Amino acid sequence: MAAPAVGGIGIANLPNQRHKIVAKRGAHFTIMVVGESGLGKTTLINTLFSTELSSSKNYSRRHVKQLDKLTEVEIIKAELEEKSFKVKLTVIDTPGFGDYVNNRDSWSPIIDFIDDQHETYMRQEQQPQRGEKTDLRVHACLYFIRATGHTLKPLDIEIMKRLGTRVNLIPVIAKADTLTQGDLANFKQRIRAVIAAQNIRIYQPPIDPEDTQSAEHARLLADAMPFSIIGSTEDVQTADGRTVKGRQYLWGVAEVENENHCDFRKLRSLVIRTHMLDLISTTEESHYENYRQAQMETRKFGEPKVKKLDNPKFKEEEEGLRRRFTEQVKAEEARFRQWEQHLIAERDRLNKDLELAHSAVKQLEAELDNLQVGYGRGSQRR
Numbered sequence: 001m002a003a004p005a006v007g008g009i010g011i012a013n014l015p016n017q018r019h020k021i022v023a024k025r026g027a028h029f030t031i032m033v034v035g036e037s038g039l040g041k042t043t044l045i046n047t048l049f050s051t052e053l054s055s056s057k058n059y060s061r062r063h064v065k066q067l068d069k070l071t072e073v074e075i076i077k078a079e080l081e082e083k084s085f086k087v088k089l090t091v092i093d094t095p096g097f098g099d100y101v102n103n104r105d106s107w108s109p110i111i112d113f114i115d116d117q118h119e120t121y122m123r124q125e126q127q128p129q130r131g132e133k134t135d136l137r138v139h140a141c142l143y144f145i146r147a148t149g150h151t152l153k154p155l156d157i158e159i160m161k162r163l164g165t166r167v168n169l170i171p172v173i174a175k176a177d178t179l180t181q182g183d184l185a186n187f188k189q190r191i192r193a194v195i196a197a198q199n200i201r202i203y204q205p206p207i208d209p210e211d212t213q214s215a216e217h218a219r220l221l222a223d224a225m226p227f228s229i230i231g232s233t234e235d236v237q238t239a240d241g242r243t244v245k246g247r248q249y250l251w252g253v254a255e256v257e258n259e260n261h262c263d264f265r266k267l268r269s270l271v272i273r274t275h276m277l278d279l280i281s282t283t284e285e286s287h288y289e290n291y292r293q294a295q296m297e298t299r300k301f302g303e304p305k306v307k308k309l310d311n312p313k314f315k316e317e318e319e320g321l322r323r324r325f326t327e328q329v330k331a332e333e334a335r336f337r338q339w340e341q342h343l344i345a346e347r348d349r350l351n352k353d354l355e356l357a358h359s360a361v362k363q364l365e366a367e368l369d370n371l372q373v374g375y376g377r378g379s380q381r382r
């Protein structure tokens with residue numbers, strides 16, 4: 001899918017970033033969005049890249065999707081071009097996460113996907129011919145937090161802990177327009193406290209001591225995390241006559257690009273304008289390297305990864321199957337026993353009939369003998 005960037009989104013700034021050599025070739029960037037259904041993941045991606053990368057979902061089918069109890073990973077590829085600078089963008093969407101009453105292990109397809117990409121890349125590196133490699137290693141993972149105004153849910157904490165050690169984790173507060181500015185500020189503070197207390201690793205923009213301007217910008221971005229987000233690709237009219245991207249309400253407009261309304265500009269700056277190359281290089285140098293080292297310690301060079309057979313989700317399914325099988329066997333056994341009883345009763349009845357017939361025959365034989373004896377005596381007298 002080749003999608004022309006509408007109105008300019010800033011990827012042309014990439015050559016100004018540190019690694020000019022990458023910029024010359026064009027960047028290869030993979031971003032993953034994780035969060036509950038309906039938190040605005042698709043909308044944000046479309047807002048971020050100013051183009052309809054992914055179409056909106058059919059909400060009438062949402063309940064159907066919940067029944068199959070699967071967190072599917074969806075891959076959207078696009079090529080964005082601005083001022084002849086290209087970014088090969090891959091968006092990994094994870095619809096349906098956290099939709100179910102029992103969310104135990106609902107994160108495993110997401111975590112497995114991230115690990116599998118590192119694994120695939122490492123295996124390709126180990127081949128004698130190392131040409132063009134398939135590379136879907138995730139450079140940035142946007143984690144969507146529901147704007148409840150309370151604090152992080154245990155499920156958020158569990159998955160964020162696991163993500164933080166594998167990818168550049170960027171937490172965002174979804175649908176920030178649903179909270180008042182005061183509530184939003186308090187919510188942010190509480191989330192930051194939980195992140196610190198739970199030792200959740202989130203992406204930290206590097207601070208360059210030699211470049212005060214960029215250091216200040218990096219500090220500003222770090223201080224704003226988790227970014228509050230309003231997503232919308234709609235143009236709306238503000239009270240003072242401006243046309244902006246935003247969401248129209250009776251009380252006014254929640255503007256996507258207004259720093260007083262949300263942190264969308266900061267997030268876009270971090271992901272696209274100023275830190276895309278740092279996200280790519282930290283993935284390579286830190287997250288991939290950690291994975292590679294951990295794997296190297298546990299198996300020999302070139303040896304395939306041992307597949308996890310003790311996945312609790314599969315275990316649960318296996319136990320269920322076994323239970324159902326035992327119940328079925330028991331029911332069949334009971335049916336056979338009943339049948340056997342029936343057969344025994346039938347056999348007894350037939351035996352009795354046979355006995356009766358037998359004694360009737362015997363009686364008839366005796367009568368016949370008597371008759372023959374009587375007939376013999378009669379003929380002798382004559």
Ligand SMILES: Nc1nc2c(ncn2[C@@H]2O[C@H](COP(=O)(O)OP(=O)(O)OP(=O)(O)O)[C@@H](O)[C@H]2O)c(=O)[nH]1
Nearest residue numbers: 036037038039040041042043095096175229230231
């Ligand atoms: N109030 C508000 N609504 C939003 C915002 N972003 C998206 N929405 C709305 O929320 C609904 C769901 O948005 P999507 O972008 O499809 O959500 P999603 O997270 O991709 O949903 P799944 O793909 O089902 O996981 C749509 O009706 C959007 O218009 C936002 O920032 N604020």
